Amino acid sequence: MEPQTAAGKVLWHFTMSLDGFVAGPGHSMDWMQGLEEGERDVVADYVATTGAVLGGRDGWDAFPDASMTYGGRWSGATFVLTHHPGDAAPSPGVTFLDCDVAEAVRIALEAADGKNVEVLSPTIGAQLLERGLLDEIDIHIAPVLLGDGIRLYDNPGGSPIPLTLVNGDSGRIEVGLRFRPLRA
Numbered sequence: 001m002e003p004q005t006a007a008g009k010v011l012w013h014f015t016m017s018l019d020g021f022v023a024g025p026g027h028s029m030d031w032m033q034g035l036e037e038g039e040r041d042v043v044a045d046y047v048a049t050t051g052a053v054l055g056g057r058d059g060w061d062a063f064p065d066a067s068m069t070y071g072g073r074w075s076g077a078t079f080v081l082t083h084h085p086g087d088a089a090p091s092p093g094v095t096f097l098d099c100d101v102a103e104a105v106r107i108a109l110e111a112a113d114g115k116n117v118e119v120l121s122p123t124i125g126a127q128l129l130e131r132g133l134l135d136e137i138d139i140h141i142a143p144v145l146l147g148d149g150i151r152l153y154d155n156p157g158g159s160p161i162p163l164t165l166v167n168g169d170s171g172r173i174e175v176g177l178r179f180r181p182l183r184a
């Protein structure tokens, strides 16, 4: 994948299981341990191009430590959207917001100062998608099936959302991946 660029974009950026989960049951993230990065330092791209992070309260409550974003390599403004900011413990660099999702993005973009805003929340990303406020979806597929957990996009009864592939010869091309089960 081409390196990410800083251009004041609003990105949904996740490592995702092959079956579409970005967290396991109970927000577990242990399935990501031991993943290899490939030749390029991909994390460095996102560390350099991300100006602010916008997450939701459940993700925050599961991992209430902004200093560990990108393994501690990134620093910047973190915004957490919640309907009850009053009961959140203060944390350095973190602002709890109770506002419309579009206003949250505006605030995060201002803090990002020309860099990108990463939306690290499936629920907020879905709201932004519906409002036409999401610019890109950057996904890294992990070689694992989870079968349960938190989906990138959950919208039972909803209509398909057509996408165009940015890093391919054609926007409508299928991407081929071949895996084998690892046997114990």
Ligand SMILES: NC(=O)c1ccc[n+]([C@@H]2O[C@H](COP(=O)([O-])OP(=O)(O)OC[C@H]3O[C@@H](n4cnc5c(N)ncnc54)[C@H](OP(=O)(O)O)[C@@H]3O)[C@@H](O)[C@H]2O)c1
Pocket: 013, 014, 015, 016, 022, 023, 026, 027, 028, 029, 055, 056, 057, 058, 059, 060, 062, 063, 081, 082, 083, 084, 097, 098, 099, 100, 101, 120, 121, 122, 123, 124, 127, 150
């Ligand atoms: N795989 C990866 O690369 C990766 C990266 C980052 C995070 N994650 C995972 O992603 C998961 C995120 O969890 P999630 O998406 O289920 O939950 P979430 O978005 O973190 O939290 C949902 C909560 O956010 C608040 N919220 C959402 N929209 C709101 C709005 N418009 N106004 C006010 N508050 C709003 C609400 O909290 P209140 O109930 O307080 O109102 C809502 O219950 C976590 O497990 C995290 O670990 C994965």
